[in-house]
Amino acid sequence: EAQVTQNPRYLITVTGKKLTVTCSQNMNHEYMSWYRQDPGLGLRQIYYSMNVEVTDKGDVPEGYKVSRKEKRNFPLILESPSPNQTSLYFCASSLTKGPLPYGYTFGSGTRLTVV
């Protein structure tokens, strides 16, 4: 089944403890992206990647890192998480270098709580 898989689905961690949220797609998509979803703010883009070894900042990149060493994987790294990074995170991918013409395929989300 074609899908974007995120792990873990739920994570509670403490301030300052490094964590990684994994994202993997099995559709040979070129474009991958991370979003965070907060009440009243919708989805905001954190980072995106147009291809292997090509990444760029989105609208809210502070406090996050990403890497794209393989086409299928796009992990999100929080080196020193803080409570304001408590959020619902989504990974998305696209066959083309953007949302056209097929739109994005989204993962099921990772709910992160930083205490």
Add this chain to the structure above:
Amino acid sequence: AQSVTQLGSHVSVSEGALVLLRCNYSSSVPPYLFWYVQYPNQGLQLLLKYTTGATLVKGINGFEAEFKKSETSFHLTKPSAHMSDAAEYFCAVTPSAPYGGATNKLIFGTGTLLAVQP
């Protein structure tokens, strides 16, 4: 900067009633427009999209949306609500690139939570 505004963070309708979810965009040139749906504890799923051509776009689950350039709107409608339509709905825009075509950004609105009453 281009943006998307969804009027009404919460909308409640009765089962069988018309669903109307509003979306207005801000753009100097016509963008590409999307509606996504998010069911509880799931990721976002594409409902429909407008790129070019016919301004009335039909999507999945009986939803449709009409692109109105003069009103800079892309409202989502469904003639008869079903209980299974209860979800959060997001309007999104991909800005047009200066040289033509689309950029690779997807800008989301803040979402509208649809409740369907029996």
